Amino acid sequence: xxxxxxxxxxxxxxxxxxxxxxxxxxxxxxxxxxxxxxxxxxxxxxxxxxxxxxxxxxxxxxxxxxxxxxxxxxxxxxxxxxxxxxxxxxxxxxxxxxxxxxxxxxxxxxxxx
Amino acid sequence: xxxxxxxxxxxxxxxxxxxxxxxxxxxxxxxxxxxxxxxxxxxxxxxxxxxxxxxxxxxxxxxxxxxxxxxxxxxxxxxxxxxxxxxxxxxxxxxxxxxxxxxxxxxxxxxxx
Numbered sequence: 001x002x003x004x005x006x007x008x009x010x011x012x013x014x015x016x017x018x019x020x021x022x023x024x025x026x027x028x029x030x031x032x033x034x035x036x037x038x039x040x041x042x043x044x045x046x047x048x049x050x051x052x053x054x055x056x057x058x059x060x061x062x063x064x065x066x067x068x069x070x071x072x073x074x075x076x077x078x079x080x081x082x083x084x085x086x087x088x089x090x091x092x093x094x095x096x097x098x099x100x101x102x103x104x105x106x107x108x109x110x111x112x113x
Numbered sequence: 114x115x116x117x118x119x120x121x122x123x124x125x126x127x128x129x130x131x132x133x134x135x136x137x138x139x140x141x142x143x144x145x146x147x148x149x150x151x152x153x154x155x156x157x158x159x160x161x162x163x164x165x166x167x168x169x170x171x172x173x174x175x176x177x178x179x180x181x182x183x184x185x186x187x188x189x190x191x192x193x194x195x196x197x198x199x200x201x202x203x204x205x206x207x208x209x210x211x212x213x214x215x216x217x218x219x220x221x222x223x224x225x226x
Contacts, residue, residue, distance in 0.1 A: 003155055030212065031212055031213065033214065033215070035217075040201075040220075040222070041219060041220070042115065042117075042203055042217035042218050042219045042220050043156075043203070043217045044115070044217070045115075045214055045215070045216060045217075048213065048214050050213075088156065092212055092213075094211065094212030094213075098161065098168060098169035099144070099146075099161065099168075099169070099207065099210060099211070099212040099213070099215075100146060100158035100161055100169055100171055101146075101148075101156075101158065101205075101215060102158070103155055103156035103157075105155055106155070
């Protein structure tokens with residue numbers, strides 16, 4: 001199955017620093033979602049984006065739906081230890097009722113106190 | 114807590130056996146999705162049901178099947194299990210079949226020995 005290219009693969013940052021990660025695809029998506037997953041747990045929805053160019057925030061998180069509809073970006077400001085985990089982007093085409101998600105390869109974030 | 118429940122949490126079984134994984138969607142959600150997460154393949158879509166009907170299929174093996182019942186809970190049946198079927202299996206739900214946010218359950222960790 002298709003996987004989206006997500007970068008960086010891993011990040012080690014100091015507490016308080018800002019974080020940026022991105023996701024690219026060769027295909028157009030109509031919806032972009034960002035999830036965070038802790039070890040052994042299910043992905044937790046962080047932000048949903050529905051329109052090209054849209055910029056949406058959720059607390060210290062900000063995500064953008066790329067203009068080309070083939071990419072998306074997630075920024076985390078002033079990182080804290082509980083931000084540790086794996087972040088996944090997911091694209092959704094929403095065509096003919098098939099609304100399954102195509103997931104990125106994940107960005108593993110480590111925050112050093 | 115996403116409101117999606119999955120049982121069992123862990124399952125250990127032998128090759129050749131058959132297992133059934135169960136999922137209850139969030140209250141009011143009509144669509145259920147099954148995903149498989151393995152180390153080498155990442156998060157992959159298996160199958161989607163909407164209000165009892167199969168809506169889309171992904172990379173689901175012929176040995177795997179699923180159904181959604183009138184009360185909207187879903188079951189994923191895995192048969193003739195192989196070592197390579199060991200993975201985390203997630204169920205997600207959404208309000209309807211038109212796309213948008215999907216909420217994931219805690220997953221079932223399947224180990225085939």
